């Protein structure tokens with residue numbers, strides 16, 4: 001960004017918004033939107049507490065497990081759908097349905113079916129992240145040049161070798177993009193889920209903060225979760241860029 | 251030196267043959283193979299053709315006549331709708347280690363280094379890492395890419411990429427090398443260089459080559475035998491043995507009247523397919 005001849009660093013706009021937030025926080029709006037400085041202060045206060053670490057552990061573990069399951073099922077399923085017309089016809093409508101459906105509405109159902117433990121969080125993560133992984137993997141597989149597949153067959157590749165040495169690698173740029181988008185959706189899913197039912201993980205904390213009207217705590221927690229999602233996105237996008245060099249030349 | 255053109259089987263020219271006469275044993279036998287694609291396109295109809303061992307045989311024909319189809323059936327990549335193919339006396343049921351394919355678009359794995367691409371056929375056969383890299387290194391040097399082992403395909407020119415494709419096919423030490431328009435994606439200078447190297451391979455490797463090209467000149471220049479295919483559904487319309495005297499100055503060969511006569515003759519036969 002260049003304003004009147006001076007190059008401004010990327011973070012400038014963030015700083016501007018932070019300042020506006022800070023000023024707004026000192027007006028009457030501070031009632032629900034406290035100044036940023038105090039929120040940041042609260043972040044350091046609540047992060048070391050046992051209840052926060054507890055919530056982080058439960059949510060984090062479930063988040064990782066859920067994503068692992070979503071990848072473990074989503075990638076092979078996407079490859080299958082990209083390869084087999086029958087599987088594609090059979091499954092694509094469902095994948096599209098789940099991708100566009102308002103999944104938050106299903107969260108309470110899962111809670112009723114599977115209780116309020118970690119299983120539920122894991123399932124919510126899977127439910128939110130899997131479909132975009134399937135769809136992206138499918139798109140990646142369909143973009144593979146047929147001669148690469150023929151090459152593998154002509155040199156004697158069996159089904160497993162074709163999967164692990166060709167399909168997986170050729171579709172990797174799309175798969176990684178799918179995983180990144182899936183994780184972002186999973187963060188949403190977990191937060192929405194825990195807000196909706198507010199008995200497990202961060203939901204408990206949000207509930208406590210809200211009921212006691214601890215707005216600074218509430219925002220601090222949101223800030224932590226946002227930065228977490230942002231960092232995750234950046235890390236995965238960095239990984240994607242490492243493999244992007246061959247995305248154009250398959 | 252008279253060009254030898256016959257409607258079906260080659261007739262041997264009397265006189266001094268510059269190369270020993272074509273070996274009697276065919277390495278690949280195509281017996282009344284037909285192919286109808288799903289959707290009803292009849293690409294081949296009862297084609298029969300023998301490929302002599304240790305020689306380069308070219309499939310030449312109008313665009314879309316089924317050259318690639320025939321090559322892929324020989325490779326075992328697609329099934330024939332009828333007829334049989336025998337390679338080294340055994341019927342083709344699918345891809346096999348005695349055949350290797352060189353692809354028109356190179357078909358290199360862009361995520362793998364040159365050496366891994368070249369060693370890929372060996373990797374699939376479960377040959378240990380060190381051993382297959384040693385073999386791959388030899389063949390990389392053989393095609394003139396020494397020093398490029400750790401480079402990636404996108405760092406190479408088109409001609410170099412096809413060298414990788416060629417090295418990969420040579421590395422598995424197949425008896426029959428199948429090449430589908432391998433030089434059509436490289437520039438003219440590289441193409442001529444490739445033709446010289448191909449001739450050298452045919453002379454020194456003791457392998458049999460089946461070659462597909464669009465270029466009459468290229469076919470006449472590199473082939474021991476040319477199978478001229480008719481328009482779809484394809485049959486063999488003529489078999490030609492150019493009998494070019496090898497080893498001389500390439501420029502001279504390309505100006506030689508015998509060479510030019512064969513080119514002209516094939517052109518006359520193919521011309522009427524264009525309309």
Ligand SMILES: Nc1ncnc2c1ncn2[C@@H]1O[C@H](COP(=O)(O)OP(=O)(O)OP(=O)(O)O)[C@@H](O)[C@H]1O
Nearest residue numbers: 287288289291293312313314315316317318319320
């Ligand atoms: N998978 C396929 N399904 C249906 N038809 C096909 C398929 N592959 C090829 N064909 C058709 O079969 C015919 C022969 O195709 P083939 O690719 O073998 O010809 P070719 O001689 O190699 O052509 P070119 O000189 O253009 O490379 C063409 O008419 C083509 O359209």
Ligand SMILES: [Mg+2]
Nearest residue numbers: 317318319430
């Ligand atoms: Mg072709």
